[in-house]
Amino acid sequence: MSEVTIRDVAKAAGVGVGTVSRVLNNHPSVRESTRKKVEEAIEALDYKPHRIARQLSLGKTSNIGVVAPFFIRPSSVERLRGVETILAEHKYDLVLYNVETKERRDQLFESLPRGDMFDGLLIITLTPNDDEAERLLRGSVPVVLVDASHPRLNRVVIDDVLGGYMATKHLIDLGHERIAYISDILESPFEHVGASSLRYRGYRDALAEAGLPFLPEYYHQDQHGVPQARKMVHELLALPAPPTAIFAASDTQAIGALQAASERGIVVPDQLSVIGFDDIEIAEFLKLTTIHQPLFTSGVEGAALLFQCMQSSKLKREANEIQLPLRLIERATTAPPISI
């Protein structure tokens, strides 16, 4: 079915394929009467141009590829939403590459630069190493990193060190001195220099600045996810001298913290303060204090930058950095520690 080609239309309209192609791409030089005829034939046959053939001929796909750990990170979805907004405007389609394992990640970094299938590539929350960056640069399609960084690549980022500092500082300002940090694994095979380790630096900086000691037992890491975070916080809370405040590297992990506290009958924020990072959608409902980063906007900016790169090939080779602002959102999960 639907196997009607441009040739059929041409025949039906009594013209050549070139003419049909011209009206399809509304080329100006075609007489109104012929255009009419062709349009009728198209309508009558319910003809739709074959996109693949068109792509091959044009050397352009009108697709953009997006790689991200979508289901591991709710934040990716929110970012994707921003991306989608821009794509729809440009009438581009979206080819999605989810990654949940290191194998998949590596395979993608190996094959993606080929860039048939899409005219531009957006990489979210996955940091390429130098070799991979090189490969990406050599490839034929423009690439933009979102929530990841490499000095030679276009990127939209936040200042993670600052974010970690802001979160910790907030806790310190509240009067906390026993502040724990939970995060996903710093030396993760997923990310080269991940956000978590940058936030960790901010955490250490704030501690140092306030003259507070860094306690190794207050620092836990595990794979990203609610249950893992819950487990870590249970361990934290079982310590002889448990922390009075917890900085979670993501809201997802903060939820695990909240859960653990609740299970132990520990009231937040009275007995324990929790601050997250990201400000994902449910954070508001949970009244979670957190560091807000513009998730939706990061997608919008990333996609916009990508389109710019696709238009001017000079831009493509540069390495622009767009930095988005961070904001502390004080809600109801942080408070001063219990006075002694």
Add this chain to the structure above:
Amino acid sequence: MSEVTIRDVAKAAGVGVGTVSRVLNNHPSVRESTRKKVEEAIEALDYKPHRIARQLSLGKTSNIGVVAPFFIRPSSVERLRGVETILAEHKYDLVLYNVETKERRDQLFESLPRGDMFDGLLIITLTPNDDEAERLLRGSVPVVLVDASHPRLNRVVIDDVLGGYMATKHLIDLGHERIAYISDILESPFEHVGASSLRYRGYRDALAEAGLPFLPEYYHQDQHGVPQARKMVHELLALPAPPTAIFAASDTQAIGALQAASERGIVVPDQLSVIGFDDIEIAEFLKLTTIHQPLFTSGVEGAALLFQCMQSSKLKREANEIQLPLRLIERATTAPPISI
């Protein structure tokens, strides 16, 4: 860059393009020594076949298309996750079509059946009308509906009427008599016969069976989303005789209900019971009583059925229905009403 074609490889290996193609698709009839030569050339040039060209030649894309209101419905994301699992196994790529407006929906239903771009189509939570179903059937690619239904199309569904009944019955069994139902708009332009109206029927059935009157003022509808649900529940709670229990057509809407209750200082479940539908990920954390439907599994089953259809063209024309089971998950947001 990366503009190395099969011809370059052929030249480099000193063979014809046909031979290169043969080793690429590991055709048996190629001498081991030549295969070696070709493979070396491929390696040396870092050659990757152009997928678009391959698709055109083969008449097969190795993509599957997925349409859904992704960002409006968290449940779509969970379903997509199931889909992705199967696709990865089959080495298929995912082309995503998000829909948030009626225009977009209609435009997609109009153009998607063309089915270049993908070998199979999955439609999630969007119910085609008869004309659209017809079009889909006439199109060249197999289609499977997930969380939507049409008698002539392949589909994986749940019994929404039963689900509505189960939720309401649970509330009745608890002793509630004043039970409200909030949902998204029944006659939505998005869906032909949406799940919400089926669940509504279950709600009415349960009420009738228990001899409880149906009160129109206990039934509110608005667009899907937390804030809208919150608003509806505020109205409900402001009624002279407010309901003692609320059945929300989705967990997202149940969250809005919880929020409204909390804002009015109404304690759940002591003063108000709330039951949702879906059992999305945060439901567990929120201790939300809900009707569990297999979200992830629906994606898996949908994709699996689609692949079956893609293989046997007979199946493609049939209209199989896979029905997934429902389960009441009692958590902490429902309880007997306050005794009078």
Add this chain to the structure above:
DNA sequence: CTGTTAGCGCGTTCAC
């Protein structure tokens, strides 16, 4: 203005 033809890159006959 419009018909014809040559590719786009690859898979696949069909002879050799």
Add this chain to the structure above:
DNA sequence: GTGAACGCGCTAACAG
């Protein structure tokens, strides 16, 4: 076993 030629459906360049 392997090379050459054709075709997938469409666009663009070139005649007319």
